[in-house]
Every structure is written in C-alpha cells, then in structure tokens.
Amino acid sequence: MRINIIIDENLEVDYDKLELLFNKHSKSIDFKVYKNEFSWDEEYIVYPRTHEKIYESLSKEEVNSYINFIFTDIQYINNFFYEGHENLVPFSLFDWDYLTNLPIENGILFFTTTYLARLLENADNRHYENIGCVYDFLGDKRGVDDGMRQASFCKNCLESLEQEVLSEEDEKLLEDLKLLLDLLSTSSKWNKSILDDIKKEPFQTNKKRKAITEKEINVVIASPGDLIEERELLIDKLERKFRTDKHEELCKHRLKVHGWEDLASQNGYPQDVINERIIKNMDIVLAVFKHKLGSPTINQETGKERFPSGTAEEILFAIDNKNTDSPLGMVYFYSKPPAPSFEAENYNKLKSEWDRLKAFKHSIGNKVIYKPFTSKEELIEIASKDLMKNISELFEK
Ligand SMILES: [Zn+2]
Structure with missing residues (x-):
C-alpha cells in the first residue's frame, strides 16, 4: 500500500530522513516523501475548487496510490486543518507556531496517523471536545499540541476498535499506526523532533576552558x-x-x-x-x-x-x-x-x-x-x- 506525503518547499523538512523514519516504523505501508511541485496561485484553499485543481495535476502513479497527503502553510478559507477529495487530502499547517512549539515534521506524522486511523473500517468514533485521542475533531485547533504529545487511542475508542472484526489489510494498518503513534508521543512529550534520533551530534571542541577565578x-x-x-x-x-x-x-x-x-x-x-x-x-x-x-x-x-x-x-x-x-x-x-x-x-x-x-x-x-x-x-x-x-x-x- 503506497502513501505519498507531498510537502511544500517552504515548510522546512528533511524529506529523506522523514521517508526513512516513516518506513522504519511501518510494515505494511510504503511511504514516499517528496517536494510538492504543484504551484498554488491562491491565497486560500477553498473546498472543493482547490482540491479539484490539485487532483488534476496528480501523476498517474499518485492517482493510483492508496492516498496522497499534501502539506502546506496556506490557510483553508474556513480555517480547517484539512478536507478530503477522492484520495487527496491537503493539510494546512497555517500559523503552526502559534498552536504548538513542536516541529512541523511531528505535525506531518500526527495528521498522517490520525487521518489513517479514520480510514479503519467502521471507525466512526469522533470526539468533539479535545481529549488527546486520535479521533479528536480538533474544532479548537490548539488541541493539536496535546494530540501530538499523547498520540494514542483513548480507552473507549481502543475498546470499540478491538471489538470490530477488521479486514486483514486494516489489521496491518492498525499495527503500523500503533508503531507510528508511539514514535510520535515518545518524541513530542519531550519536546523533541521525531527526526532527532537520526540527526548527527554537533561538533564540540576539545580544548578546555579556564575559569577566570580559580575554583x-x-x-x-x-x-x-x-x-x-x-x-x-x-x-x-x-x-x-x-x-x-x-x-x-x-x-x-x-x-x-x-x-x-x-x-x-x-x-x-x-x-x-x-x-x-x-x-x-x-x-x-x-x-x-x-x-x-x-x-x-x-x-x-x-x-x-x-x-x-x-x-x-x-x-x-x-x-x-x-x-x-x-x-x-x-x-x-x-x-x-x-x-x-x-x-x-x-x-x-x-x-x-x-x-x-x-x-x-x-x-x-x-x-x-x-x-x-x-x-x-x-x-x-x-x-x-x-x-x-x-x-x-x-x-x-
Ligand atoms: Zn477516543
């Protein structure tokens, strides 16, 4: 199952590291992470007009993929995080730094996992108040911060999922989502980027300093x-x-x-x-x-x-x-x-x-x-x- 994560150039994310990380933490999904070549000549994203335009510009490979997520900092005219059209979902990270101090890559993982969780069969769970569950509706957008830190299914949603008989494909998807959500919360709760583990340690000089006054x-x-x-x-x-x-x-x-x-x-x-x-x-x-x-x-x-x-x-x-x-x-x-x-x-x-x-x-x-x-x-x-x-x-x- 191929999923494309297509990111606007002005969102500063290391595409290669992110792709490596996504694939390292999932078994059944083949993630591709790359730069968005679509040129937005609009001030706002307007559903479905903008979606139809982007959809037309997708390659055959993209159209045939399981899903295409696009990440941008352009705002939805209704200030939503996202609206979907066919197998295309543009996510807006507009004003991201006012919602959370966590980096954009954590947000990309958050929206990818929470959206995929919604695609699980019979997953009609929804919380209209933010409780830090992947099924939070996020009407108050600031809930995204706690959402990333907790990155989990709440007790009730997990129980109802476990009672469902999922298709073999959904079972695999759920297992991958658990791995990815663990990665997200482990990093986010310590204010870390999900990419930190694969970053190099900064260079440090070996010469020791001398205190101005001894001892x-x-x-x-x-x-x-x-x-x-x-x-x-x-x-x-x-x-x-x-x-x-x-x-x-x-x-x-x-x-x-x-x-x-x-x-x-x-x-x-x-x-x-x-x-x-x-x-x-x-x-x-x-x-x-x-x-x-x-x-x-x-x-x-x-x-x-x-x-x-x-x-x-x-x-x-x-x-x-x-x-x-x-x-x-x-x-x-x-x-x-x-x-x-x-x-x-x-x-x-x-x-x-x-x-x-x-x-x-x-x-x-x-x-x-x-x-x-x-x-x-x-x-x-x-x-x-x-x-x-x-x-x-x-x-x-
Ligand atoms: Zn829940």
Missing part, C-alpha cells in the same frame, strides 16, 4: 522582562541549590550567580555598563526566554540598532566567540507558545513579539544546543544539572 565559576543570568519569577528564583536560589545538590563537590568549582541587579546606579548607557562590568568578567552566560525577545539595543554613536535585544546581545557575546577565553553560552526556552486567542486586544503585539523571538531562536540554532523548560521549578533543576555537567566537561579542573 570558582561566575555565571550571569540573562533574560528579557517577561521572566520575573524565573529570574528571581535563579538569582536567589541557584547558588545554594548547586551546593546542596552536591554539584559543587562533583565539579570541583563553587558557583557564583550574577545579574544586572549587582550593579550600583551609575552613569552611562545601561547595556554598555552591563557588558563592561559584568558580561566580560563571566565564565558562563545563561540566557532564558519565554514569549518575547526584549527591546533592541542601540549603538550610542550612530543611533542605529546594535542587537535585537539586551539579552540577545549578552548571549551572542558568548556564543558568537568561538575561542575558549570568552564565556560559555547556555540557553533555555519556555516550551509553550503564547497561544493568544484571536479576539485578544493585544494579539498583534504578542504575535510580533513571538515572531521576533522565533527568528532569534532560529538564528542561534546552529551555534548552541538550547533546551526547553515547562516551569520555573524545572528550569532551576535542569540549569543546576547542566551547569555541573558543563563545568565538569568543559572547564579545567
């Missing part, structure tokens, strides 16, 4: 203004936690935590003072982001924008300098998107803040391994452990 690691917390509680917790508690968790003993260094709060009131452009008095004297810059990047910093001579934000300037100082004399950079991003309701008064503002943060995150993707956190308690927990690990591995004893 002591000075770390500065860099963060924009929407992380007041997280910042307070790190500044007040991280030093002590590092000691009581015995991390200090393990990595043979005492941890000292700093922030701009250390500075006395003084003259000068604040970001320049922070850079000069704090950032340059640190062993580690630890940056934390939630839903915004912050305001740009300004070059005092030209009046032009210097960096997209103060926090960005501080962490880039660490991760843009490859030599081991500059501070080591560590970065954490809050794992849930802002998901503002479309009616919200400040929707456009939240959206543009979030867009700036996403662009920044994208721009540092190949310079640093960043990690997600879901609460301030989890943040301090993983930051403490990561610091211990990084100090042990990357700094001279």
Whole structure:
C-alpha cells in the first residue's frame, strides 16, 4: 500500500530522513516523501475548487496510490486543518507556531496517523471536545499540541476498535499506526523532533576552558522582562541549590550567580555598563526566554540598532566567540507558545513579539544546543544539572 506525503518547499523538512523514519516504523505501508511541485496561485484553499485543481495535476502513479497527503502553510478559507477529495487530502499547517512549539515534521506524522486511523473500517468514533485521542475533531485547533504529545487511542475508542472484526489489510494498518503513534508521543512529550534520533551530534571542541577565578565559576543570568519569577528564583536560589545538590563537590568549582541587579546606579548607557562590568568578567552566560525577545539595543554613536535585544546581545557575546577565553553560552526556552486567542486586544503585539523571538531562536540554532523548560521549578533543576555537567566537561579542573 503506497502513501505519498507531498510537502511544500517552504515548510522546512528533511524529506529523506522523514521517508526513512516513516518506513522504519511501518510494515505494511510504503511511504514516499517528496517536494510538492504543484504551484498554488491562491491565497486560500477553498473546498472543493482547490482540491479539484490539485487532483488534476496528480501523476498517474499518485492517482493510483492508496492516498496522497499534501502539506502546506496556506490557510483553508474556513480555517480547517484539512478536507478530503477522492484520495487527496491537503493539510494546512497555517500559523503552526502559534498552536504548538513542536516541529512541523511531528505535525506531518500526527495528521498522517490520525487521518489513517479514520480510514479503519467502521471507525466512526469522533470526539468533539479535545481529549488527546486520535479521533479528536480538533474544532479548537490548539488541541493539536496535546494530540501530538499523547498520540494514542483513548480507552473507549481502543475498546470499540478491538471489538470490530477488521479486514486483514486494516489489521496491518492498525499495527503500523500503533508503531507510528508511539514514535510520535515518545518524541513530542519531550519536546523533541521525531527526526532527532537520526540527526548527527554537533561538533564540540576539545580544548578546555579556564575559569577566570580559580575554583570558582561566575555565571550571569540573562533574560528579557517577561521572566520575573524565573529570574528571581535563579538569582536567589541557584547558588545554594548547586551546593546542596552536591554539584559543587562533583565539579570541583563553587558557583557564583550574577545579574544586572549587582550593579550600583551609575552613569552611562545601561547595556554598555552591563557588558563592561559584568558580561566580560563571566565564565558562563545563561540566557532564558519565554514569549518575547526584549527591546533592541542601540549603538550610542550612530543611533542605529546594535542587537535585537539586551539579552540577545549578552548571549551572542558568548556564543558568537568561538575561542575558549570568552564565556560559555547556555540557553533555555519556555516550551509553550503564547497561544493568544484571536479576539485578544493585544494579539498583534504578542504575535510580533513571538515572531521576533522565533527568528532569534532560529538564528542561534546552529551555534548552541538550547533546551526547553515547562516551569520555573524545572528550569532551576535542569540549569543546576547542566551547569555541573558543563563545568565538569568543559572547564579545567
Ligand atoms: Zn477516543
């Protein structure tokens, strides 16, 4: 049974890896994953007009395949995720980043599996409220996030499926769906891409760093203004936690935590003072982001924008300098998107803040391994452990 997964070029997905992964996790389906050559000259997908046009452009091989899934970021005029026509189903991943922080490839696997689950004989199950079952109707599109994390049949749907007498072909399809759904939830619940396992480890330098003050690691917390509680917790508690968790003993260094709060009131452009008095004297810059990047910093001579934000300037100082004399950079991003309701008064503002943060995150993707956190308690927990690990591995004893 051949299934084609046809993806628009502007959705950044590794076709080869995705095809490899799909086929590795299924026994009865032959998946083909490739670029969409159809040119959409429409602003919206309108059923059935757009579907009929695409269907006409399919090759004979595609028409004869079991099903053709097309993935695009063009919006349905009714804002649906999908509508089907013959054996063609265009899925719209429009505004994806506002619905979930999980990558597009996880979404492709999600829609592929949930759609195929609907094709099982007698599968007329449907949940109109989102409960994280593959049969959720997803009237509220934000349910897609939990759907990917849970990626399973709910107890009731599984029971009713088990009571059905499925055809031999459907039995095989169900077995493949279980494998694929397991892969999806195992990755998604840890905020990972389904493709992570087949990605190469990033290159790391072997030369060790030297702490500026012997036996002591000075770390500065860099963060924009929407992380007041997280910042307070790190500044007040991280030093002590590092000691009581015995991390200090393990990595043979005492941890000292700093922030701009250390500075006395003084003259000068604040970001320049922070850079000069704090950032340059640190062993580690630890940056934390939630839903915004912050305001740009300004070059005092030209009046032009210097960096997209103060926090960005501080962490880039660490991760843009490859030599081991500059501070080591560590970065954490809050794992849930802002998901503002479309009616919200400040929707456009939240959206543009979030867009700036996403662009920044994208721009540092190949310079640093960043990690997600879901609460301030989890943040301090993983930051403490990561610091211990990084100090042990990357700094001279
Ligand atoms: Zn269910």
